[in-house]
Amino acid sequence: MCTQETAKEFLRRHNMFYEQQPFEDLTDAYIADMRAGLRGEASTLMMLPSFLPAASAPRTGESVLVLDAGGTNLRAGRVRFDEAGKPVTEALQKRRMPGTLGKDTSAEEMFRAFAELALTVALDADRACIAFSFPCECLPNGDGRIISMGKESRVTGAEGKLVCEGIETAMRALGASGARRWRLINDTVGSMLGGMASCDRSRYADFIGFILGTGTNACCHVKACDVTKSPETVAMGGETLVNLESGCFGRALRGTADIAVDEASGLPGDHPAEKMISGAYYRLLLRETLLSQFPEDGFFGEEGGGEENVRGRWIVDPIDGTTNFVRRLHYSNISVALAHDGQVEYAVVYDPFADELFSAQKDCGAFCNGLPIRVSDKDVAHAVFLCGSTIYDRSLTERSFSLMRQLYEKGLDFRRFGAAALDLCQVAAGRVELFYECRLSPWDYAAGSLIVAEAGGTVTTLADTPLDVLHPSSVFATNAKCHGVLKELAL
DSSP: OOHHHHHHHHHHHTTOOGGGSOHHHHHHHHHHHHHHHHHTSSOSSOOEEEEEESOOOOOBSOOEEEEEEOSSEEEEEEEEEOTTSOEEEEEEEEEEOTTOSSSOEEHHHHHHHHHHHHHHHOTTOSEEEEEEOSOEEEOTTSOEEEOOOOTTOOEESOTTOBHHHHHHHHHHHTTOOSOOEEEEEEHHHHHHHHHHHTSOGGGOSOOEEEEESSSEEEEEEEEGGGOTTOHHHHHHOSEEEEEOOGGGOOOSOOOHHHHHHHHHSSSTTSSHHHHHHSGGGHHHHHHHHHHHHOTTOEEEETTEEOOSSOSOEEEEEEEESHHHHHTTOSOOEEEEEEEETTEEEEEEEEETTTTEEEEEETTSOEEETTEEOOOOOOOGGGOEEEEOOOTTOGGGHHHHHHHHHHHHHHSSEEEOOSOHHHHHHHHHTTSOSEEEEEEEOHHHHHHHHHHHHHTTOEEEOTTSOOOOTTSOEEEEEEOSTTGGGGGGSOO
């Protein structure tokens, strides 16, 4: 059986192959749940009305306190609209969201944390808005009643509490005077409104809001008359915004890894769709998928892990080049390596933007989309170099740029792309001649280092010693012909 068929058979066996649930059937089920949710009938989608009209003109000049309570971070700032109607954000502050630091937090402690941060940025504001990322029933008076605290948050006693009332009470207890006029919106609704406020609306027929981060959710416009479960919304007329709580969708076919991750979570059965696709669960999904086939192996990567006394070790980075990915710079990849006794034996790096799959097996060569690849035979004078700037360890900044200057003076040109595993593959494919970085973690370089070596290149530390792929290390990878330049560098 060829590799592609083997992979398909594995996916089918674990209910992960796309043909097992036709797209048309999935969308029909989704639309049916949307309609049922709007009517207040049994549905896996909450379809929560926002009590906001589809569009409204901003008030220019007025400063508003804004809070953003996300699945990972809590942010606060002031926002005003300039004369052109564009939002201007000021005094932005960020902290970790209460309940995400590994210990239980009460609802009152959460509200106090919100209030403390709010008072550091907008003590005198008389209008306030909070974007709340957790399931919450918006009320006609602008407040919101918490339905649940998902995303593995450890906030206790929050269900049924009024968010804005809780923050306002905490602010007054901390000495704030006056009373603020509050409005709670779901964070997905907030992202949609932000997009609408920052673009030319006339260019688009409609908008949707979509978040895929720690969790996931969506919102959209609907006719107010279709939200029959909410007489107040029907009475508004026109169109309104509805928060789907799409992470709760429960009619998608789940694979064995999806089910295992859900059952091991703090809230089994809660937000099943969110656990299938969102960032908080990537590592767990990868782990369950790999170890379902190789149960005697261990697993570790940037998101955690690192079991002891295992046969082999999977070294995984689900998104290498995260900053590029977030900023839509199309240079990111998925990196997977399997090591035995500290030596990488199998490696795969996939670039989804170029649709290039780099792979290698120890002593069997390196490949790109199934075709053999080799390093170039260019010398240093004709070499193009790649580097990383080790941004996570600023103590190495001077060393990083000193090496860049030295190599630049010896070679043809320099590039800095921001995804180490893919940079190593460029060396292996003969597109560039050298890559270095002063410090990388194993999941950054393990797969790429084997691919370079199997393509005929040389990979060492900056001290010209072998790599230890189970620990952080400097990396110096070349087409072999250029590796001698390492002895000429002042390190």
